């Protein structure tokens with residue numbers, strides 16, 4: 001056996017069952033470059049990002065490592081079958097597989113559950129000896145240390161003008177639908193600040209002046225974020241990330257985040273219906289306060305992308321349609337919506353699995369635009385129709401112009417506003433083709 005891994009980040013299937021292909025992938029994930037860096041020194045690595053590249057089916061690597069986010073695991077499953085028929089050893093990992101390891105085990109030779117940092121050396125050792133185990137799993141404890149990701153393996157691909165960096169994993173909150181809560185159970189694991197700065201400096205040396213801080217909630221540990229931003233500021237980079245809206249209650253920290261170069265934050269607002277937030281165990285979000293919170297963040301010079309859910313038990317047609325007015329009158333520049341789906345392992349799934357309300361048990365096929373839960377007020381079909389209605393009405397041309405070039409942000413940040421005009425137009429075109437918006 002040769003000591004070479006081909007790591008593949010699979011794409012997703014579109015509504016016709018065709019793999020989605022793009023000429024460029026703006027947001028590149030960290031998983032594959034990091035896994036390549038975790039290999040023992042005498043192992044080689046090749047990375048394929050399927051969204052923008054053809055799969056090298058004739059690879060000389062003997063081992064194929066497949067990642068998978070959400071329904072991309074469905075694609076990973078098919079790629080695994082093809083490589084196994086060609087005699088390759090297939091290892092699967094990533095967030096979705098980690099939530100359904102028993103299911104994934106049927107499609108590959110080994111499943112890596114959760115974080116791979118403490119497992120790759122053992123996995124490679126077992127591969128070399130021919131003693132591969134069907135499952136590898138280890139819980140991250142305490143601080144997280146990771147080597148410099150193999151950015152060199154992705155920089156020459158057709159990617160955006162920023163690279164991914166990670167400071168921490170997990171989140172202290174316990175939202176009922178969330179895969180991150182399910183994987184980390186309310187824990188937030190941090191990397192040493194200097195190690196994160198090492199990665200950002202390396203990115204800068206590669207000629208990039210932007211990065212995507214891919215953490216799940218950067219404000220999970222405010223003192224840590226403060227220290228991190230103080231170290232990022234002198235580097236003169238710009239960056240974007242995601243976190244809880246509670247950052248707006250910490251004006252000093254918010255200012256520091258902006259001064260360190262943060263230009264966009266994405267917030268999981270989920271709903272403007274208090275009962276729905278309560279039902280999702282997100283009672284620390286107060287929709288009555290959303291307008292103020294969002295204004296505070298944009299006033300600090302940071303643009304807001306948002307994520308909201310359609311199809312919570314307490315949602316009604318009226319409460320969902322009211323969301324359209326809320327979004328249009330808010331400071332959100334890139335609003336996104338998702339049908340609520342029950343991901344195995346989440347509390348939501350546990351609550352629903354025996355009720356007969358899940359209309360499709362094929363968990364690998366759940367996409368953001370497919371409603372699979374009948375709610376007390378709306379059937380899954382009605383939820384799906386509302387999902388598209390909201391998207392169509394939030395992404396009319398007048399609404400797009402209103403939140404971009406006609407908005408006050410155009411005066412202070414014209415370049416960034418034009419970028420978001422482009423993003424909105426891409427989303428609009430995707431919505432018209434019934435593709436759930438995403439810059440893939």
Ligand code: B12
Pocket residue numbers: 009010011012027028029030031034035051064065066067068069070071072091092093094095096097099112114115116117164166170179180214215216343367368436437438439440
């Ligand atoms: C950046 C990102 C993206 C980018 C880049 C995706 C890409 N193709 O690379 C974009 C915006 C395009 C994207 C798209 C999607 N994403 Co995304 N994304 C992320 C984000 C923010 C960071 C990913 C990352 O780099 N993580 C850091 C790395 C180091 O962690 P990791 O990938 O988990 O890898 C570790 C382990 O899982 C393991 N591992 C991972 N893969 C493998 C493979 C092998 C062989 C082995 C051994 C180990 C292993 O080792 C790594 C080191 O420990 C995560 C949130 C998160 N916390 O991860 C969401 C996240 C992964 N995405 C998610 C989803 C649902 C999607 C979409 C399906 C959404 C959609 N619109 O349809 C698509 C799928 C696109 C695709 N082709 O895969 C969900 C997945 C939930 C789930 N149950 O699986 C997450 C967790 C967000 C969330 N909070 O729900 N995403």
Ligand code: SF4
Pocket residue numbers: 170171172173174175178179180181216217244268
């Ligand atoms: S705040 Fe966000 S990342 Fe944290 S548990 Fe809730 S949904 Fe998940």
